[in-house]
Amino acid sequence: MNLTLSVNGTSHQVDVEPETPLLWVLRDTIGLTGTKYGCGIAQCGACMVHIDGQAVKSCNVNAAAAVGKRITTIEGLSPDSSHPVQKAWLEHTVPQCGYCQSGQIMSAAALLQRAPNPTDRQIDDAMSENLCRCGTYLQIREAIHAAAKLGRS
DSSP states (O other): OEEEEEETTEEEEEEOOTTSBHHHIIIIIIOOTTSOOSOSSSSSOTTEEEETTEEEEGGGSBGGGGTTSEEEOHHHHOTTSOSHHHHHHHHTTOOSSOTTHHHHHHHHHHHHHHOSSOOHHHHHHHHTTOOOTTOOHHHHHHHHHHHHHHHHO
16 A cells, blocks of 8 residues: 655655565665664663654554655664764763664764753653663663753753
8 A cells, every 4th residue: 555654755656566565665665774673572762852842752653654744764864963962962971882772872863852951760761661781771761961061052
């Protein structure tokens, strides 16, 4: 079935089954591999994208449900990695293995859209949907605070 998806500001015609997980449409059909497959059961957050500005696990959304909505992947967050969260991530040496990072960054960016100056509690709550096997949670929190400051300046 042909579906039209708006991804990173570009319209994509995709010929997929309506129930195909958005994750696979993004990665395999459109070719945007920054969104990662982690668990496939919406438990780890590696596949986080924004749909209409909200952080959503793309493995848990079928393609048909995303029609008519604005989808943003890590590739669309900024054209040159200049988003405040991306800058802060590097400054605070958050990435270790890096596998969960696109999902973490997308969750953090969504948080800062709704709470430009988040508390530690707000950060912990917002990031609880994302798992990091390397355990960089303290660096993640520090980076989010730094990104908030960058966003305000």
